[in-house]
Every structure is written in C-alpha cells, then in structure tokens.
Amino acid sequence: MLQVSSYSLVLSVQFIILIFDLLANSFAELLLIETVVPLIIFIIQDIGILFNIIIIFLMFFNTFVFQAGLVKLLIHRFTGTIIISGIYFFLSVSFHVWIQNLRWRYRHRFVWTNGLQVLFVFQRFGKKAVRQSCYGYLF
Numbered sequence: 001m002l003q004v005s006s007y008s009l010v011l012s013v014q015f016i017i018l019i020f021d022l023l024a025n026s027f028a029e030l031l032l033i034e035t036v037v038p039l040i041i042f043i044i045q046d047i048g049i050l051f052n053i054i055i056i057f058l059m060f061f062n063t064f065v066f067q068a069g070l071v072k073l074l075i076h077r078f079t080g081t082i083i084i085s086g087i088y089f090f091l092s093v094s095f096h097v098w099i100q101n102l103r104w105r106y107r108h109r110f111v112w113t114n115g116l117q118v119l120f121v122f123q124r125f126g127k128k129a130v131r132q133s134c135y136g137y138l139f
C-alpha cells in the first residue's frame with residue numbers, strides 16, 4: 001500500500017512532470033534555431049505524459065477498492081480521467097509529429113497551417129481538461 005510519505009513523493013513527481021509539460025508547451029516555439037532540440041524536448045514531453053498515465057494506473061492498483069475487487073467502481077469513477085489522458089497523449093503526439101514535419105520541410109521560415117492551428121487549440125484544451133480531471137480531486 002502507498003504510505004503518506006510515498007504518496008507525497010508520487011504527487012511531487014507528477015507535479016514536476018506537469019510543470020515540465022507546461023514549460024515545454026510554452027517555450028518549444030522559441031527554439032527555432034535547431035530542429036533537433038524541439039524534437040528531443042517533444043520526445044521527453046511525450047514520455048512524461050506516458051509516465052503520468054502509468055502513475056495514475058499504479059495509484060489505482062494500490063487502492064483498497066482495487067484490491068477488494070471493485071475494479072468496475074474505479075473504472076466508473078475515473079473513466080473521464082482515463083479517456084481524457086489518452087486523448088491528450090494522442091493529440092500531443094499528433095501535434096509534435098506535424099510541427100516537426102513542417103519545421104524540417106521549411107527550415108528557414110515560420111510555417112503555421114490552419115489544420116495545425118486547430119490541432120494546437122484542441123491539444124491545449126486537452127491539457128486543461130487533463131489537469132482538471134487528474135488534479136481536481138486533490139484541491
């Protein structure tokens with residue numbers, strides 16, 4: 001079982017990953033000098049999102065409700081969190097692949113298409129929804 005000390009460590013790790021995700025989303029567009037630097041930041045960001053999803057599931061598995069066999073109750077209670085986290089991961093990877101393809105194709109100019117703008121907006125809304133669904137129970 002998770003003790004209070006290990007729970008605070010897990011929560012701290014999740015907040016660090018969330019802060020890195022926020023900073024990567026905020027400042028990735030400023031790194032237009034080299035195309036490899038944003039690629040590495042995007043890969044680390046996507047791995048961080050995966051780690052957050054894994055941590056959420058590990059915390060589910062360490063509850064008394066899960067160990068008592070009431071998995072259906074957990075899934076019913078956190079369906080929104082699980083679905084929104086998966087959608088946010090998919091939108092983030094899609095956005096990162098699209099923006100890197102545009103950056104590598106047009107290295108010396110700034111390119112921002114209408115489809116990329118739509119994906120950017122949905123990815124940002126997904127980020128806000130993930131923060132509210134995952135961390136809304138804590139505050």
